[in-house]
Amino acid sequence: GENVEQHPSTLSVQEGDSAVIKCTYSDSASNYFPWYKQELGKGPQLIIDIRSNVGEKKDQRIAVTLNKTAKHFSLHITETQPEDSAVYFCAASKSDDKLIFGTGTRLQVFP
Amino acid sequence: DTGVSQDPRHKITKRGQNVTFRCDPISEHNRLYWYRQTLGQGPEFLTYFQNEAQLEKSRLLSDRFSAERPKGSFSTLEIQRTEQGDSAMYLCASSLVAGLSSPLHFGNGTRLTVT
Numbered sequence: 716g717e718n719v720e721q722h723p724s725t726l727s728v729q730e731g732d733s734a735v736i737k738c739t740y741s742d743s744a745s746n747y748f749p750w751y752k753q754e755l756g757k758g759p760q761l762i763i764d765i766r767s768n769v770g771e772k773k774d775q776r777i778a779v780t781l782n783k784t785a786k787h788f789s790l791h792i793t794e795t796q797p798e799d800s801a802v803y804f805c806a807a808s809k810s811d812d813k814l815i816f817g818t819g820t821r822l823q824v825f826p
Numbered sequence: 827d828t829g830v831s832q833d834p835r836h837k838i839t840k841r842g843q844n845v846t847f848r849c850d851p852i853s854e855h856n857r858l859y860w861y862r863q864t865l866g867q868g869p870e871f872l873t874y875f876q877n878e879a880q881l882e883k884s885r886l887l888s889d890r891f892s893a894e895r896p897k898g899s900f901s902t903l904e905i906q907r908t909e910q911g912d913s914a915m916y917l918c919a920s921s922l923v924a925g926l927s928s929p930l931h932f933g934n935g936t937r938l939t940v941t
Contacts, residue, residue, distance in 0.1 A: 819866070
């Protein structure tokens with residue numbers, strides 16, 4: 716079955732700096748890669764997703780890149796703000812199948 | 827609020843007791859998922875429904891766990907004879923599937939503590 720690895724487990728950045736979180740997946744048939752943000756006491760919230768027919772997707776300060784050959788995908792947050800502090804999860808799935816999540820990255824943005 | 831709703835938010839129970847959680851998905855969503863999340867980990871898949879049919883169950887889902895979605899709307903997850911290892915956040919998510927994978931929308935979870 717699919718296995719998703721996520722690094723780093725914690726990340727501290729200064730406000731205004733960029734943050735990058737990386738994930739790898741094992742199943743070459745996976746074709747959908749969402750990213751979720753989870754704040755304390757809440758469920759994960761989708762922030763951006765990408766499908767395997769696209770190499771990059773951007774939404775304001777957030778971007779995701781996908782390298783299908785290497786089975787890597789990454790989340791990039793630019794101009795970080797304190798409210799970006801949360802736990803971020805990557806996930807992967809095949810068409811019409813369940814999501815498999817990474818282990819999470821705790822991002823702290825210091826003012 | 828038109829998001830995924832879970833009830834209760836918190837449940838404390840003694841070992842050996844049975845507990846039941848409820849999830850109300852987004853109304854037009856045909857898929858409903860249950861995940862379990864322990865501290866410091868990502869959500870782990872438990873089971874999912876398409877309308878009222880339970881299509882897949884994880885090996886994590888022991889015989890003590892049962893889930894239902896009787897009318898293809900809300901779902902319940904029951905844990906019988908709870909154990910301390912069942913302590914976790916139980917997350918429900920829903921999606922509208924039409925061929926391609928579609929975004930999962932999560933509720934805020936039910937936090938279970940077994941004492």
